[in-house]
Amino acid sequence: TIEEFIGRPHFVISCAPNMLKMNPFEKIIDCNEFVGKGRNILFGGSESPFHFSNTLQKMALARRRMEGRHNTTVKVITTYGEAETMAFWENDFLRAAKWFTYFDEFRRLEQGEQLKILAAVWHVWSRLDKLAITAMGRRKKLCGDFVMFSHGDEYSVMDMKNMEIDLTWCARLTNQQMQFFYDTSETNITYKYAQEMMDLNPDDVELSFMLAELILTHAGHRLKGQTQEICESLLERLANNLHEYYVNEKETPRYSGRLAQILKLNRKLREEIMQIRSKLQLAKVFDVHTVEFSHMEFFEDL
Template sequence: MDIPSPSYSSSPPELSLAPSSPSITNCQICEKPGHGNHFGAITCRACAAFFRRFGITNNFNLCRNNKKCGLSKNGLFSCKMCRLKKCKQIGMTTDNFQFQRDSFHSGETEKMLENLERKIPSSMSTFTGRPNLIIYCAPKDEKSDKKLIDVQFLIERASDILIKGSEYPLFASNSLGKLTLGLQNLRKIPDLSKTRYITKIGQEETFQLYQYDVMKVAKWLTYFDEFQKLRHSLKMDMLKGFWIIWSRLEKLATVAAARREGICKENQVMLEIENHQIMVDTNKLEIDLSWCSRYTFEQLKFFGEPEPNRINYMAATMANLQPTDVELTFMLCQLCLHHVGKRYQGEILEVSERLQESLSNDLHDYYANKIKMRKYSDRLASIMKVNNLVRQGILQRRAKVEFMNIFDVFYVEYSDPEMFVDF
């Protein structure tokens, strides 16, 4: 997928702005506030840039819905082909495209571009070869002082993963067994030679964690056969409710195992990002919130207990439990399904309860027939204790964030707020 670089110029040169007047209406493509007349239609900047990019190249996947896709509730298209089709239907034309706008000779132009490329600073994405699926943008409009975090590319990538299905064919006697194999495939044995020690977490590290977690959960769900049978829009809604709480529990299991094996100490946290193990000392960690708040991390402690204290207690509880891979898989499923069922209600609640019942039967089969544990009520109670601790932490965090929003602590907004309700 080609990912456009964010532009910080006040107005792209290829877009002709109509004079500001009350006659400008909403965008004829996405129905968001219009910005002017672009290529023969009243559009917003985003739709104009989209047409400028794809009006001739058509460099995107074919429509999966027989060219009958509509607008989503937030005004965003999930299908580029149908978006371009609408652009052309309302009269947008490529006649005014300017392909050779500079007056330099080709040799001079190439030399100028070469010199320009030398001046472009190396970003994390160019250094690691990892595309930026989360883009930190300017305010959505001139009157707003809120920065926008655009996660649309991230959502599209996760959607593609769910559509394509699992990377590797796995076979098991039931869904819990197959999900366990999928989890083992995604959770690699720590390679201590690749351990990186970091003392500061800022915008880049935060976005990298978001991106890795969403991709990891999406890949794991491709091994859940019953989940894959649901309609795609329902799967995406559930994924948005899954990823944060799933990653909390999965990271907790990683930290607990590392501390139990002596890989990291009590105040250290081990995280996994792609092929690297990240080691963090919570007593020495500097958290830079300047990209999202006017307050420092120390000042925000006013709103509640620092997170590391709770992590240490939860990690100790998980270490004492020492769940098997099957038990950890069940914990992840139960925690996520129960959470999204209560959050969304309606059809998702019905689906979640049905899937939980099926997985509970699989867990009973594991205890009774695989490891011959006839009495496992105490074991289940310990499992639910850990899950309840994670769930309570999410709810407490959500209450803190709502309290912070009252005081306008953060100056960022997400293009899809549903993905960050539980943060």
């Protein structure tokens, strides 16, 4: 019943969560170090002073360098609890921050604006990042039908359909019940769209545009106002970069069909991400989680 699911008698189901805290053991996770590491990377700038007339190609080279540092080891992850969650979140956050350091126009924004956008989109960036790495791993037969992602200087794989996932550290529902709110099984975005990503097989420049288009559109919709205008302006410049790349580098002036395929996949990913966000908003209404973060703006959609 609804009463059993949310842990409230029927006569208080409509109470707002902040009026009725059901779990007295709620804890706050200190994320100062987490945010500090990302801030240092973001504001520290890129490691190498690459000079390109085309920002999109610079971002593509940055991604190649990020992936080129990995060794041939592929680690199999069999359990996923609090320690793994926080470690992988930090890894995803720092990878996104590093990628942004090669986005010249983005780095010209005020630091507060940069950090606000990073906070809103790093988890979106990481979803497409994992999808791209998984597609690459499957093409090279490194990960079978599993999810593959970057962690430090090695790749890791997870069989999310069968692995042991523990969410009880952050929620008062069972792991099975929590699967409704999180894509922790075959409903995971990577499982659903890995084959489509393999078929699309974007090169590094196209993938960089996909990442930028996905996150800037997401940030604009989430943050609205002046930030949305900034994101639209940044995306317009990158679209011009992509046009130059197709016409001058690939000598493909008629690229509308290819671009339509890229945007179609991004649209599907955006819809999935919005569905996940809607479910997490529902989790807030029902007061499902037992933890909060010191910097909630970085974890709103997680």
